[in-house]
Amino acid sequence: MPGKPNNARTIKVNMMARVEGEGALHVTVCDQEVQDVQLRIFEPPRFFEAFLQGRHFSEVPDIVARICGICPVAYQMSAVHALEPIFGIQIPQSIQLLRRLLYCAEWIESHVLHIYMLHAPDFLGYESGIEMAKDYPDIVKRGLRLKKVGNQLLTLLGGRSVHPVSVKVGGFSRVPSKRELETLIDDLLWARDAAVETIRWTTGFEFSDPEQDYTFVALRSATEYPMNDGLVASNRGLEIPAVDFEQYFQEKQVTYSNALHCLLNGQSYLAGPLARLHLNYEQLSPLVKDVLSTTGLSLPFKRVSQGIVARSLEVLHAIDEALDIIQQYEAPNDAAVSVTPRAGISMAVTEAPRGLLYHRYQVNEDGTIQAVKIVPPTSQNQRQIEEDLRAFLPHVLDRPDEEVALGCEKIVRSYDPCISCATHFLTLHIHKLPA
C-alpha cells in the first residue's frame, strides 16, 4: 500500500477532557517512526491585545481578567506590575503583601482544582473527580474544601473568586482589616494539614512517563518564592529582567494553531510549577522543605506527570505563606496610591499558576493604552508538550490505539493547559502511514 495520507489510519478520541482548551492533537506515524506531532489549538481568538488599544489604563485590570476565568488574578497582577513603573509610583509594602496574598489564594484554588478534579482521576483510573468521589469520598471532599479555602480568600480580598473586582493600578479599591483576614485563620490552619495530606497522597501515585532533561524557565527571586517579583531565569544560566524578555523569547505562529508558540532562542522550554520549584527550592517555606524531604522524591522532577506533586507542594507553600502574611499584616491607611498618567512603555512578568505571564504596555500622556503584548504560559509550554509527546510515543506505539491516545491525553493534561479558555475539542488523530 502506498504511504499516502488518504490511506492513513486515523483514530479519533472525541474530546480531550479535563483541560481548559480547544484543540486537536495530530500524530503522524510511519513505519513505527513518529513523523509529526502537532498540538492544534482551535481556541477562537478574542483579540484582547487589539481591543485594549484606546482604553484607559484604569480599565485594564477589569478587562485582562477576562482572558482567563481560572487565573484572572495572574492577568491583573502582570498588568498592574507592568503599568505602575510607567507612572513612576511606588507601592507600599502592605499593598505588595496583599497582592501576594491574593496570588496565594489563586494558586491554591487553581492548583487544587487541577490536582483533585482534573489530574488525579488519571492516576486512579476515573473519568472525573465526581466519579472518583464514589470510591474516595473523603479525599474528594478534602480537595473541594481545600479549593474552597482558596476561593474564600479570593472572595474576601476581591469580592468574588472569578474575576475579582478590587485590583487597580496603584493598589486596591478596598483593603481588608486585619480582623477580617483573621477570620480565615482557622480554615487556613485546617488547609495546611490538608495540603500536607495532599502531598503524601500525590507522591504515592505512579509516574511512568519518560524522564526528560527540561529547560526550566521561571522567575527567580533572592527574597521570596516568586509570584510578582524576580528575574526570568533558567537552569541553563539565563537570568534577565522582564524588560529584556522579548529579546530572548520570540513568539512564532504555526499554521495549525490559533495560539502562538513562544520559544527561548528558538528552543522549547518548560514553564510552571516544575520549573518554579527547581529554580526556587531555597525560597520554599521550611515546612514544605520538611515535607518534601520525607517523600523520598528529590528535585528536579524530570517527569511532567510529577507536576501534580509540584502543585501539591506549592499549595502548601501558598497556605503557609498566606498564614504568615495575615500574621504580619497591618492595614494601610490608603488602599491605593494616587496615579498621574504619563507616557511610557513598560513590561512585567509574574508567575501565573501555570507559569510565566508576560505583559507589555505602551501608554500615552493621558493614560490611554497604545499597544499591548501578552504572552500566556500555555503558549510557552505548547512546543514542549509536542516535544514530550515525541519522546513518549516510541514507548507505546506497539499498544492499541486507545491506549496510545489516552497516554497522550495524560501528558497534555499534566501541563494543566489553559488554552485560554476554549471549547475542549481536543480531538486526537493518529495518522498511521504504512511504510
Added chain:
Amino acid sequence: MREAPIEDQQEQESVLGPKRPRLAVFKFTSCDGCQLNVLNMEDELLALGEAIDIAYFPEASSRMTPGPYDIVLIEGSITTPEDAPRIAEIRNQAKLLITIGACATAGGIQALRNWGNVEAFKQAVYPKPEFIQSLSTSTPISEHVQVDYELWGCPIDRHQLLNVLTNLLAGIEPRIPTHSVCLECKRQGHVCILVAKGLPCLGPVTRTGCGAICPQMGRECYGCFGPAENASQSPGVPPNTSSLAQQFHQQFQIIPQDIVRRFRGINGYVRPFREESDAWETK
C-alpha cells in the same frame, strides 16, 4: 434503584420528566470562568452529581455521552464560522437550553470587535492573519437559537445557577431577578457610590445577581451583569441609561468618549448599553 417516592412524585410534575435529568455543558468563545463557577460549588457539587446525570461536561469529566439532554448549559459566544451550525445542532439535542454568563447571553467582552475591524485585529495579534478563522462579530446565543433561560454575569453567580437547577429539579418555574443591583446594594447598607462618592456607577441600570460586590469593594459598578429591566415600567422595558449617562456628563463632567467606553464593556453589545454608547459616540 433506591426508593424515593416523594422525589418521584415531584419529578413526575417536572418539565424534565420522570428520570434523573441529563445535563450537558457546552462551551463556545469564552474564558471558562462560568464553567469554573459550576466546579466552584464546593459544597453542592457531589450532591448535584447525584441528583443530575452529568452526561457531558468535558471540562470536568472524560465521560461524554451523546444527546439528547434534558438541560444544556451554554458558555461562550458565537465567533467562528463553525459555531452557528454547532449551536443549532446542540439546540436540537436540548430539552431546555440555558445560557450561562455574559458571553453566551450578550456576546461578551469579545463583542468589542463588533465596532472594530477584525482584519486589523488579526494583524495586530498574528503575524500570518490569513490562517485565523474568525467572524467579524461576536454574538449571543439568542441571536442564533431559541434560549429558555438566560443567566447574566461575568461570571455568573453560582448560587443563581444552583437556584435554577434546583427549581427545575423540583418542577418549579425558575425566576431570575431582573431588577437593578441598587436594591441589593441598599439592602446591604453601602454608601451610594454614585451619589455620595460621585463615581460613575452603572449600578442603577445594571441587573442584580452579583451581590453588589463592587460597592462593597469601594468602587463603582461596571455593568458585568448586563442591563436591568426598568422596575417602574412593565417587564422587558430597558433601564434608563440615557438619564444616567446625562448625569455622568453634566454632574461629573465626564466627556462623551469616556461615557462611550463606560457602556461599551463586558456587556457592551446588548441593546440598551449598545444604543447608549452609540448615541454618545456622535456627541
